[in-house]
Amino acid sequence: EDQVTQSPEALRLQEGESSSLNCSYTVSGLRGLFWYRQDPGKGPEFLFTLYSAGEEKEKERLKATLTKKESFLHITAPKPEDSATYLCAVQPDNYGQNFVFGPGTRLSVLP
Amino acid sequence: ETGVTQTPRHLVMGMTNKKSLKCEQHLGHNAMYWYKQSAKKPLELMFVYSLEERVENNSVPSRFSPECPNSSHLFLHLHTLQPEDSALYLCASSHRDRWYRGINEKLFFGSGTQLSVL
Numbered sequence: 001e002d003q004v005t006q007s008p009e010a011l012r013l014q015e016g017e018s019s020s021l022n023c024s025y026t027v028s029g030l031r032g033l034f035w036y037r038q039d040p041g042k043g044p045e046f047l048f049t050l051y052s053a054g055e056e057k058e059k060e061r062l063k064a065t066l067t068k069k070e071s072f073l074h075i076t077a078p079k080p081e082d083s084a085t086y087l088c089a090v091q092p093d094n095y096g097q098n099f100v101f102g103p104g105t106r107l108s109v110l111p
Numbered sequence: 112e113t114g115v116t117q118t119p120r121h122l123v124m125g126m127t128n129k130k131s132l133k134c135e136q137h138l139g140h141n142a143m144y145w146y147k148q149s150a151k152k153p154l155e156l157m158f159v160y161s162l163e164e165r166v167e168n169n170s171v172p173s174r175f176s177p178e179c180p181n182s183s184h185l186f187l188h189l190h191t192l193q194p195e196d197s198a199l200y201l202c203a204s205s206h207r208d209r210w211y212r213g214i215n216e217k218l219f220f221g222s223g224t225q226l227s228v229l
Contacts, residue, residue, distance in 0.1 A: 004153070034217060043115070043201050043220030044154075087154070099218065101154040 002027045002092045004102035012108045013078055021073040021086055021105045029093030033071050035064050036087040038104070044087050047073075078109045114138065117202050117221035125229055126192060132224050134185040134202030142207040143185040144218065145177060148199040160185065161207050192228045199223045 003026045013019055025033065032051050036044035048057040050066035057064045061082065063074040073086055088102040115136045124130050136143060142161040146154045159166040160179040174196075176188040185202055203218040 009151075036218075041225075042222050043203070044218070046217040046219070049217060089154075098156055098159065103151060103153045 002090070002094075002100045004088055004090055004100050006086075006088055006102040006105050008105060009103070010106040010108070012110065013075075015079055015109055015111050016077045018074070018076045018078070020075070021107070022070060023073070023088030023102055024070040025088075025090045025100075025102075026069075027090055027092040027100070031091040031093055033066055034089045034091070034099065035071070035073055036089065038085045038087055047086075075107070078107075080109045080111050083107055083109045115202060115204055115219050115221040117224055119224055120222065121225045121227075123227045123229065124189070124192065126194075128192075129188070129190040131189065132187040132200055132202075132226075134187075134221055136183055136185075136202075136204040136219070138204055138219060140204040140206050140219070141182055142205050143179060143182070144203040144205075145175075145185070145187050146201040146203060146220075148201055148223070154201070158187075189226075192226075194228050197226055197228045199225050 005024045007022045032049050034049050035047040037047055038044040048064040050057060050064055050071060053066055053068045055066050061076050061078060065072045075082060085104045085106045087104045089099040091099050118133045122130060144159050145157040147157055148154050156168055157171050158177040174191050178186040201223045202221045205218050206216040
């Protein structure tokens with residue numbers, strides 16, 4: 001069964017304190033791995049897509065990496081406006097073009 | 112107006128009521144989705160309309176009924192809901208490749224309808 005887990009469930013950082021979020025997945029075959037950001041009261045907003053092991057994508061203070069079993073979202077020198085829930089989703093080979101989402105990591109960055 | 116819009120933003124209904132959620136996308140996409148988001152649980156795919164074909168998740172109770180009159184509009188009709196159906200209901204759209212060549216297109220989400228069933 002295709003499965004996505006994320007850790008930690010919640011993370012509190014001081015402004016400027018870098019850290020990483022983890023997304024581990026078990027799928028028969030991976031078409032792509034997606035990262036989304038969700039602010040309270042809003043729908044998820046797309047951040048990155050990764051397709052193959054070794055691939056990296058960057059956007060401002062965020063950097064996403066991918067291995068054959070997991071992905072990391074690295075946050076460098078975070079600011080309070082980076083506070084949000086970060087969702088990971090995979091698109092398995094055997095699920096049409098649908099997505100399997102993880103439960104998310106709730107990030108709080110304190111000033 | 113751009114993106115994916117959902118109405119209403121908030122809905123409180125009794126267990127015997129009938130209501131509908133509406134979603135509209137202005138992105139020219141050919142697939143639309145309903146997702147359910149409950150606290151501390153992953154997004155659950157409820158329904159997909161893709162290339163004018165409805166793909167159902169068989170585990171969705173019949174008290175949820177989707178309708179997709181065209182590629183830009185999506186409805187979720189609700190009747191005789193249960194308190195455990197209280198959740199955030201998210202609509203999304205994307206572009207799907209007709210021939211399933213594995214082209215991955217990201218989802219664009221609306222802001223959701225926060226549903227409370229009393």
